[in-house]
Amino acid sequence: MSARYVMSLNNYLQGVGGNLASMLSWEEVSSGPPHALMWTVVCKIRGEPYGSAYASRKMAAKEEAARQALLRLGVPV
Template identity: 55%
Template sequence: MTSSVTTLNNYYQGKNAIHLVSWVEYSTGPPHQIKWTVQCKVSGEVKGTGVADSKSAAKEEAARLAIVALGI
């Protein structure tokens, strides 16, 4: 199964517009219970936000939500 991050990247690479996609990542909480928040931005506009225990899971969720929001 292809990840949502890969799907999103492939979509914009195919349009020669990968430069439009950016990610904002930050963590909160104590070191033993960190929560990651990742925002997927397209042309500077937030299209998806994911929150999870790992950065990769949060990024995957943000990409999934962006794909839905963009109708990809």
């Protein structure tokens, strides 16, 4: 899976300025046994959650959280 939504979110935040890109952070937490980890990823802007996802692959969860953040910001995905 490509990092399409994560990259789009970074590009959008850099484009709108106001230091939003530097205020982007990710909370990544794994759970479950080592052979079957599940990931919860939360995309935060200025410390506020803008998207969250749960998946068996960390990048898949991060991509979905970024997609949700873009939608919340009103960016077509």
